[in-house]
Amino acid sequence: VTLERTRPESCLSDLVLDRLVAGELREEGELAAHLSSCAACRDRRDQLAAERTRFPDEVFVAGLAANAARTGRRWWAFGGSAAAVAVAGAAALLLTLRGPVEPGVRTKGTGLTLELIARRADGRIEALPATGGRASPGEALRFKIRSARAAHVAVVGLDAAGVATAYAPSSGAAPSVAAATDTLLDGSVVLDETLGPERVVAVACERALSVDELVAAGKRALATAGNAPARVTAVEIAGCAQTSVLYEKVSRK
Amino acid sequence: MSFSRAEIDALYRQYGPSVLRRARAILGNEAAAKDALQEVFIRAIRAGDGFRGEASPMTWLYRVTTNLCLNQLRDHARRAELLAENAPPPGEGAVVPGHDERLTVARVLARLPEELREIAVYYFVDQMNQDEIAEIVGVSRHTVGNRLEEFRALARAATGEGVVGSVAP
Numbered sequence: 001v002t003l004e005r006t007r008p009e010s011c012l013s014d015l016v017l018d019r020l021v022a023g024e025l026r027e028e029g030e031l032a033a034h035l036s037s038c039a040a041c042r043d044r045r046d047q048l049a050a051e052r053t054r055f056p057d058e059v060f061v062a063g064l065a066a067n068a069a070r071t072g073r074r075w076w077a078f079g080g081s082a083a084a085v086a087v088a089g090a091a092a093l094l095l096t097l098r099g100p101v102e103p104g105v106r107t108k109g110t111g112l113t114l115e116l117i118a119r120r121a122d123g124r125i126e127a128l129p130a131t132g133g134r135a136s137p138g139e140a141l142r143f144k145i146r147s148a149r150a151a152h153v154a155v156v157g158l159d160a161a162g163v164a165t166a167y168a169p170s171s172g173a174a175p176s177v178a179a180a181t182d183t184l185l186d187g188s189v190v191l192d193e194t195l196g197p198e199r200v201v202a203v204a205c206e207r208a209l210s211v212d213e214l215v216a217a218g219k220r221a222l223a224t225a226g227n228a229p230a231r232v233t234a235v236e237i238a239g240c241a242q243t244s245v246l247y248e249k250v251s252r253k
Numbered sequence: 254m255s256f257s258r259a260e261i262d263a264l265y266r267q268y269g270p271s272v273l274r275r276a277r278a279i280l281g282n283e284a285a286a287k288d289a290l291q292e293v294f295i296r297a298i299r300a301g302d303g304f305r306g307e308a309s310p311m312t313w314l315y316r317v318t319t320n321l322c323l324n325q326l327r328d329h330a331r332r333a334e335l336l337a338e339n340a341p342p343p344g345e346g347a348v349v350p351g352h353d354e355r356l357t358v359a360r361v362l363a364r365l366p367e368e369l370r371e372i373a374v375y376y377f378v379d380q381m382n383q384d385e386i387a388e389i390v391g392v393s394r395h396t397v398g399n400r401l402e403e404f405r406a407l408a409r410a411a412t413g414e415g416v417v418g419s420v421a422p
Contacts, residue, residue, distance in 0.1 A: 014379040015312065015315055015385060022267050055273070193256060
């Protein structure tokens with residue numbers, strides 16, 4: 001038996017306690033009176049409050065970034081087999097750039113590729129084209145990387161508002177990927193309302209660089225380019241291969 | 254008016270824990286719950302002013318999370334039925350769950366008629382009283398009471414099968 005109430009109907013529901021803990025309700029009046037006399041509801045309130053303190057470690061958010069699941073199967077779970085086909089078919093769209101590069105110019109032989117895979121508003125999953133890719137606020141992106149060598153990889157977004165945001169990983173040290181293996185990185189980003197060009201830069205290093213280091217380098221690169229993502233040619237990360245994709249964030253129709 | 258990056262960040266921190274906890278409870282699957290978390294916030298972002306103008310964003314998120322997760326369970330059940338229809342007979346590679354397999358909330362919900370599922374979630378998972386359920390579902394308290402009676406009948410019928418739980422008197 002798994003469906004059982006743990007508190008009687010006269011107690012406060014999780015909705016009420018969630019609203020209280022989230023700041024939507026104040027602990028006053030009847031609510032305060034009940035809490036002062038009911039240990040079960042106080043315990044539940046404290047439990048929900050404690051849960052919130054753990055959340056940032058569990059699901060990272062930096063600006064618009066949100067962790068998704070750890071594997072393609074999970075992330076595409078809503079899309080089903082059609083999504084899997086779309087991902088498989090997207091392999092032909094792998095984009096290889098080497099920094100510093102001129103905007104929109106492909107280079108070959110760097111050993112590092114980055115692919116942006118978008119989850120569209122209507123649920124379709126598709127890779128952004130190598131050039132001229134577009135996405136809209138509310139859509140989500142994931143990052144597929146392939147490095148010729150085993151390396152620590154990370155991805156940062158440089159947007160038209162002059163903001164650098166760590167996309168993958170969301171915090172801490174860059175994860176390692178195996179050599180010559182397509183890797184769908186943990187984490188996805190839900191695009192915010194900042195329209196215009198955005199450059200997504202991936203780096204691959206022998207050392208486990210920190211996300212903070214990459215974001216700082218991204219900010220410097222944006223500043224140097226007058227906060228114009230299209231003019232960013234590279235981020236300064238010594239000893240690392242890098243590649244980037246420039247796409248346009250356009251408003252929803 | 255659209256959400257700024259800072260607003261999205263704040264919303265996620267303010268409401269994300271509740272959405273994730275409920276998705277876990279309903280779906281019983283960590284990966285699916287995180288998918289649901291993301292999907293719910295995508296919907297909130299798209300709703301824009303509609304969401305921002307809610308008197309209680311938490312209530313809005315409860316409703317959306319519940320519907321999303323129940324839809325997932327329904328879709329999953331349909332896929333499972335299709336797989337079962339096309340599965341080889343036992344002894345030829347089919348996997349038959351053991352009788353002692355733990356019954357999750359998701360599995361119990363899957364055995365309920367659709368019209369009972371939403372109310373069951375609010376009643377058992379969220380510990381709401383009947384007035385709260387009536388308000389969030391948009392039906393009368395009388396209807397909620399009737400649905401819970403149906404649930405009690407199902408529980409009695411299923412006694413011995415370990416399928417459904419108990420309703421507080």
